[in-house]
Amino acid sequence: MSKSNKALIAAIVFFISWTSGMAQEELGNLWNRSATGVYLENSEQQYIDAERAEEDVKINYLFNTLELPVVDDFAKYKIKYFVTDTNHASVFDSLTYTFTENGSYTDTLRYVTDTVYNYIFNPSTQKLDSSIAPPIKIRFYLDTTNKFVASDSLIVFPNYSVITQNGISRKQFYQEDSVLVNKITKHYFAYDDDRSLWISEGGFWNRTMGLNPPTVGVITFDGLNSDGKPYDNSSRLTYGAADRFTSKPINLYGDNTGRYTSSDSIYLSFYYQPYGNGDQPEVEDSLVLEFYSPVQKRWNIVWSKKGDTLQEFQQVYFHMADTIYLQVGFQFRFRNYATLSGNFDHWHVDYIRLAKDRRKNDHMVDIAFTKPIRTFLKHYTSIPWTHYKAKPYSYVAENVTYHLRNLDTATALAPSDYKVHLNGQVNPFFKSEVLINIAAPANTTFTEVHSVNSAPNNFIFPIDTNERQLFEINARFSGANDQLPEKENDTLKHVQLFDRYYSYDDGSAEKTYHLNLVGTTVVIEFKTPISDTLKSVMINFVETFEPPSSQKINIVVYKDLNSSPIYQSGPVDVIYNAEGKFHRYHIDPIVVEGQFYVGYQQLDQNKTFVGYDVNYNNQGRTYISQIDGDWTNSIFLGTTMIRASFGDGSEEPLSNEQVVSDNDQLEFYPNPAQDWIKFKQEVNSDIEVYSIGGKLEMREYVIDHLNISNLPNGFYLIRSNKSEVSKLIINR
Known part of the structure; x- marks a missing residue:
């Protein structure tokens, strides 16, 4: 269906709905999204938040050349971070000049083009x-x-000429032919990191948009740029090239065994899916793969796929045999053509592998997580810590389910467990029993169910005197025969929040939810075990293509749905944010206990769009009504992003949902140091120390201290394979 026909049919449906009775509620596509994403770890957050340096402070970004194999299942965020601060540890500067004089800088140069002579007085001849x-x-x-x-x-x-007589020299100046005035320019360069693989211009890393992906984490292509905004919203049907997702330069020339040839059997493979949990791409939309030839110095289209209906992820293979690509500096990139006015026409890419000694349709010996863990609680993703402490056993889930896939053609065992850490603690305080004899069926998805608040683990989160709390949970399994050098898809990190609010959503919206009729109300059911004061309602109203208007809603709170509301705000403004970002509507404090309902009533004909989490079904807790007292459940199987809060928002957030620090900065002392540095926590990892020029000066396995006595005074960069780069100064 063409985009113009699609718009026409939508208009017809809109007209019919008004003339024959409009549905009370609808789902739609997000117009934009947050530039950040849920499920990012703290160390990865900076990658998302950064933009390239401003034009007046240009930083030249250097790229390492990747060696085979290049493998990414997108379980972790490996997109290049473009630093913007010239004081960043990876940035150095170099000077250039308009000209140099005999290889050196000089401010001003006066010169003549004719040959010049110097003179020395000769006492013997009495001549020069x-x-x-x-x-x-x-x-x-x-x-x-x-x-x-x-x-x-x-x-x-x-x-000028130099005239020397009796050991004394003087200069005889001439009229210069020209005068040069020099100009100094400072240039900034940024060293590359050794963890990122990709340069993304709009490609969106996430764990929720793909439907049944091969592994947890995909790259999504749509009509939004890297800031989560439409490329061109001048009209609804703007169309063209949208996102680009490019590899860093790759060495396909050869290795220490010699030049790569066709017989090395180098293959590139990837999975792709149209639609997923997003919007169906039309036939004129497409996903394209391009190869860069360092010989031709150009990009060539090697594969494309037209828009299609929803289907399972499909795998594509390419034999890398053409010598125009078997070069140092080879790159490949995905790009899509889509509607540029919003979050439309979705494609998802997963599990990219470029390696030698492969064959077409070969299988991968890998077992991987395919979905994030939503919660360790019954029903909720977060509850107030003070409420939990009143009745902990009633809130902790009996079991938690791992969603996994065996990508191999053979059945395998996948023993698994989980560990629980108190916020900020390195060592876990609880380790679950290991499920040992769990068979992973060949080439398919499967689940593993772990006990939590049931035998044999019988776990609950321990209570304390804090007002709020946070726990970090590492869920893992052991795919003993996995081929990947880094088994990143074998571990999931989940943060269980106990803040001051109740929530059912995971903080990530895939759709929009909206009411169509004036006077319609939507509420969400919650239940508290203690009497407490409800102070605010949090709603994720999301921006849409519709132009902003002074929309009004009525915030409502019900004790039960057979009675009038116990609170109404009266008309208040709809405050729009990016998806996943909630606005807090303060209300008059209300004491509630047991069941209660919070939501809003639509007060005008302009639709109000709320973020909608399609991954978790809370239809039975979502109610709508056009006539007070006449309530029905929502017809949709997801979660409207409305939260009930017993806080006033004055405290700093505990954490972003699903944010776990996996790569913190190293903390050590003293700094400046002389011969030793001591780490504040056990590292148990290789430590690398680099010169400011990027040269690796030392690598050593460290537990809690490092001998640096062999390094000269100077400025260094230090990191482990689990940390960000930190600065080290040696001064004796």
């Missing part, structure tokens, strides 16, 4: 002996595309 003055070689750096390479050169002479 002459010799040609040393010439000056001027190198010009005027090429704006490369200021570090000389664009031209010139041989000239100084505008």
Whole structure:
């Protein structure tokens, strides 16, 4: 169906719905999204938040060349972070000049083009002996595309002669032919990191948009840029090239065994899916794969797929045999063509592998998580800690389910467990029993159910005197025969929040939910075990293509749905945010206990769009009514993003949902140091120390201290394979 026909049919449906009775509620597509994403770890958050440096402080980003194999299942965030701060540890500067004089900088140069002579008085002959003055070689750096390479050169002479008599020299000046005034320019460069693989221009890393992906985590392509905004919303039907997702440069020339050839059997493979949990791409939309040839110095289209209906992830293979690609500096990229006015026409890419010694349709020996863990609680994703402490056994889930896939063609065992950490603690305080004899069926998805608040683990979160609390949970399994060098998809990190609010959603919206009729009310059911004061209602109203207007809603709270509301705000403004970002509507404090309901009533004909989490079904707790007292359950099988809060929002957030620190900065002392540094927590990892120029100076396995006595004084960069880069100064 063409986009114009799609718009026409939508208009017809809209007209019919008004003339024959409009549905009370509908789902739609997000117009934009947050530039960040749920399920990001703290160390990854900065990757998302950063943009490239401003034009007036340009940073030149250096890229490492990747070696085979290049493998990413997108279980972790490996998109290149473009630093913007020139004081960042990875940034260094270098100076360029308009010209140099004999290889050195000088402010001003006066010269003549004719040959100049120097003179020395000879006492024997009582005459001046002459010799040609040393010439000056001027190198010009005027090429704006490369200021570090000389664009031209010139041989000239100084505008004076040196005359020496009786050991005393003086200069005899001439009228110069030209005067050069130099200009110094400072250029900033950023070293590459050794963890990222991709350069993303709009490609969106997430764990919720793909439907039944091969592994947890996908890259999603749509009509939104890297900031989560439409590329072009000048009209609803703007169309064109949208996102690009590009590999770093790759060495496909060869390795220490020799030049790569077709017989090395290098294959690139990936999975793709149209639609997923998003919007169906039309036939004129497409996903495209391009290869960059360092020989031709251009991008070539090698594969494309037209828009299609929902289907399972499909795998595609390419044999890398053409010598125009078997070069140093080869790259590949995905790009999509889509409606540019919003979050439309979705494609999802997963599990990219580029490696040698492969064959077409080969199988992967890998077992992987395919979905994030939603919660360790019954029903809720978060509850107030003070409420939990009143009745902990009634809130902790009896079991938690792992969603997994065996990508191999053979059945395997996948023993699994989980560990629970108190917020900020390195060592877990609880380890579950290991499920040992769990068979992973070949080439299919399967589940493993772990006990939580049931035998044999009988676990509940321990109570304390805090007002709020947070726990980090590492869920893992052991795929003993996995081929991946880093088994990143074998572990999931989940944060269980106990803040001051009740929530059912995971903080990530895939759709929008809206009411169509004036006077319609939607509420969500909650239940508290103690009497407490409800202080606010949190709603994720999301921006849409519709132009902003002064929309009003009525915030409502019910004790039961057979009675009038116990609170109504009266008309208040609809405050729109990006998906997953909640606005807090403060209400007059109300004491509630047991069941209660919070939501809003639509007060005008303009639709109000709320974020909608399609991954978790809370239809039975969502009620709508056009006539007070006449309530029905929602017809949709998801979660409207409305939360009930017993806080006033004055406290700092405990954490973003599903945010776990996996790569914190190393903390050590002293700094500056002399011969030893001591780490504040056990590292149990290889530590690497680099010079400021990027040279690896030492690598050593460290438990809690490091001997640096062999390193000279200076400025260094230090990191482990689990941490961000930190600065180290050695000064003796």
